[in-house]
Amino acid sequence: MSLDQDQQLRSGCHDETTLRLDSSDSRDLAKQPLQGLKLASHKVLEKAQQTGRLKCSKCGGSRMFFCYTCCSLVGVSIQEIPIKLPVKIDIIKHPNETDGKSTAIHAKILAPSDVTMYTYPCVPEYDMNNVVLVFPGPEAVSVKDIRRCLGNRSKTKLHDHFDEPCPKRLAIEDPNGGTQDAKNPEATDEAKTQESKVFPLQRVVFIDSTWNQTNKIITDERLQGLLQVELKTRKTCFWRHQKGKPDTYLSTIEAIYYFLLEFHQSFLVQEYNGEYDNLLFFFSYLHSVINKAKTSAGKC
Template sequence: MTENAEKKESETGRNEIKEEKEEKGQKAIDFTHLHTDDITPLLRCKRVPCPKCGKTRAVYCYDCLIKVEEDLHIPHVDLPLDVYMLQHPNERKSKSTAVHLCMVSPEKAKLEKWPREETFDPTSTVILFPSETAIPVDEVDFDKVKTVVFLDCTWPQTHSMLIDEKLRGIPRVKIEGSESRFWRYHRFGKPQVKSLLSTIEAVYYFFVEFAIAKERRERR
C-alpha cells in the first residue's frame, strides 16, 4: 500500500468513527442511548461517617475511594484497559469526576496525585491529550497498549504536567471532536468552550472510539 493510500484509508477510518459517533448521539453524551443501572436508591442516601476516615459522606468517600455503607449497590463497569488519572495538586477530589470512575471500576481505574514517583512503560501506555503529535485512537496498536493515562486538571495546568520527565516520552492520542454536556466557566478564551471535557467525559469518549475502532478491525 502506498503512503497516499494509507493516509486516505486512515482519514476514511476517522470519518467513519466520527459518523458512527454522531449516529449514536456521541457528539455530546445522549443519556438515552446508554444502558445504565437504576441509581434511585443512591439518590436517597443520607450522609454517614466513612468507615475508614470517619468523615461524613453520602454514597462514597472521595478521600478513601470506598462506599460508606456496605449494603449499597454501586454500578460496575468492566474497562478493557487499565486507566490512570493523574490529578494536579491544585485540584480537589471533592470536585473531581475522576472519583466516579474509581467507584464504578475499582479494579481498572486508579486516581493518583501528580507528580507520580513511578514511571509508565512508554511501549504499552498512551496519554490522552490533543497535541500536534497525537494520533487518533483508531491508529493505536491495542495489542501492545494496555494502559491509558488521563490528566485530571484544568486546561492551563496541562503544560506543567506534560513537561514532567516521567510523562514526556509517552505517546499522545486524541479523540475526535466531542462536546461537554456540563457547562463550566473557563478563565481563558471564550466563556463556553464545549470541547473541553470533564475527566469522566474524556474517559467515556475515549472508550467509545476504542470500541468503534475494535469493531472496525474485527470486520476487516
C-alpha cells in the first residue's frame, strides 16, 4: 500500500485489493500505542481529507496533505511547524525506496531546518567523533551510552587541542611553574570546563530503506567507523512493517522520534514536555485512519 493509498483511506468497508485485514493486526492496532502524544490538532488533516487530493503547486502531482516529491505541504497549513530539534538529522534514502511509501518525508516537512535528505550513493563525509548512525547491529550501543562512547573517541583529539597554545592568548609564566592566560588567569580552566560540558554529538544519520535493501548502504565505506546506536526497547506501530523482521525494527520517522525522545531524557536538563511529539503528526493520523479502516473492513 503506497502513501497515496494510505492517504485515501476512509472509515468504512474496503475490498481486499485495497486493504487486507489480519486479525492480529486488528488486535495490535486496537491498543492505540500512539495515545498520549502532545500533538497539534488533526482537524486540519481531517478537513484536507474531506476536500480530497489537490495538485502540488510545484510539480503538479496529485497529493493529499503534502507532496513527497517536493517536500512541501499541499492544502494544509500547520502553525506548529517547523519543529526545532536538538541535533541535526541526515537521512540517507535508498534509490529504490518509493517516495510515497517512505515516512522520512514527514521529518523533512516538519523540521525542515534540521533535517537533510540524501539519495544514495550521495553520502557526506562524516566525522566519527561527533556523528552517530542509528542502525541495529552487534556493536550498536544504547542512546544513553552515546556521550561516553563519543567522549572516549575524542579524548585524544581534545587533549591535543588543549596542549597547543592558543594564538589569540598571551601565556605568561606562573610563579608556581605553570602558565596562565595573561588576560584572565582562570580562562584556561574555564575553557576546559566549558569544553567538557559541550555534548560531542552534532549529527545523527538514519537510513531510509526497506530492511532487505539496507546492506548496500550500511556497508558503504563512508559510514564505516561511525558509532552505531540501536533503539532496542521501542516497538513499531508502522502499518507496513515487513514480515519476518523484529517489531523493534522501526519506520524512519519512528526511529527519529524515539531517538530524540531518549536523547532528551538522557542528556538535556529540562524535563521532556512533548517537544518532538509533532514529528509523529502525520504518522499518528494515518495510523488512526488505517486502524479505523481495518476495523471496519473486519466487520464487513
